Amino acid sequence: MAGGRIIFLNGTSSSGKSSIARELLGILDDGVFFHLSVDSFNAMRTKRNLTQEDLDTALRRTRMGFHRSIAAMAEVGNDVVVDHVLSEPWRLIDCLTVLRPEDVLFVGVRCSPAELARREEARGDRPSGLAALQYDIVHQHGDYDFECDTSTAGPRECAELIKEFLPRRPATTAFTRLRARYLAAGDEPPERGHTRAT
Numbered sequence: 001m002a003g004g005r006i007i008f009l010n011g012t013s014s015s016g017k018s019s020i021a022r023e024l025l026g027i028l029d030d031g032v033f034f035h036l037s038v039d040s041f042n043a044m045r046t047k048r049n050l051t052q053e054d055l056d057t058a059l060r061r062t063r064m065g066f067h068r069s070i071a072a073m074a075e076v077g078n079d080v081v082v083d084h085v086l087s088e089p090w091r092l093i094d095c096l097t098v099l100r101p102e103d104v105l106f107v108g109v110r111c112s113p114a115e116l117a118r119r120e121e122a123r124g125d126r127p128s129g130l131a132a133l134q135y136d137i138v139h140q141h142g143d144y145d146f147e148c149d150t151s152t153a154g155p156r157e158c159a160e161l162i163k164e165f166l167p168r169r170p171a172t173t174a175f176t177r178l179r180a181r182y183l184a185a186g187d188e189p190p191e192r193g194h195t196r197a198t
């Protein structure tokens with residue numbers, strides 16, 4: 001079974017990932033796409049107060065489950081737009097481990113620090129300074145198939161550019177290069193038909 005395409009949007013909080021994902025679902029007319037967002041997985045978790053240790057465990061499991069859910073959707077042929085914040089190194093490593101690298105179009109969603117601060121202030125539903133804290137780490141790996149800057153382009157324009165690039169994506173993707181860089185030699189990508197356990 002052919003694996004679905006995965007458009008993986010990575011950027012800080014308030015960089016505009018969800019806005020681009022919504023636009024993409026409206027304009028991508030070749031295939032059936034699903035928007036999988038780490039926020040929507042967080043929203044599914046029980047609201048009961050947890051100790052810090054239990055919360056840390058729950059957050060890690062939420063993200064690991066999110067990564068494997070992306071893999072499961074794509075594995076059976078669904079096309080997916082992923083909206084995620086790679087603000088801890090292990091999150092990228094885990095995605096590199098469970099997603100088929102040739103299926104992933106890795107998109108860096110960038111935005112200037114001043115505009116991020118302005119958006120945080122305007123929306124009021126994100127802690128002030130969150131994007132600044134994440135800023136250096138989310139793009140630390142420094143390799144994408146495509147990048148957009150939402151300080152200068154609106155969500156629709158970014159989505160149009162990504163749509164245009166999708167059929168022209170290179171055979172050797174950023175995920176292929178990053179796998180070679182970060183994962184041990186001989187640690188093969190998952191075969192079609194199953195997802196790696198770790």
Ligand SMILES: Nc1ncnc2c1ncn2[C@@H]1O[C@H](COP(=O)(O)OP(=O)(O)OP(=O)(O)O)[C@@H](O)[C@H]1O
Nearest residue numbers: 012013014015016017018019119123150153154155
């Ligand atoms: N290109 C843009 N130009 C101007 N404002 C934008 C742009 N993209 C998003 N915004 C605004 O910035 C805010 C955050 O956008 P959005 O929810 O898409 O970001 P996000 O990266 O998904 O954030 P989070 O990770 O915190 O959920 C929203 O108020 C949105 O309207």
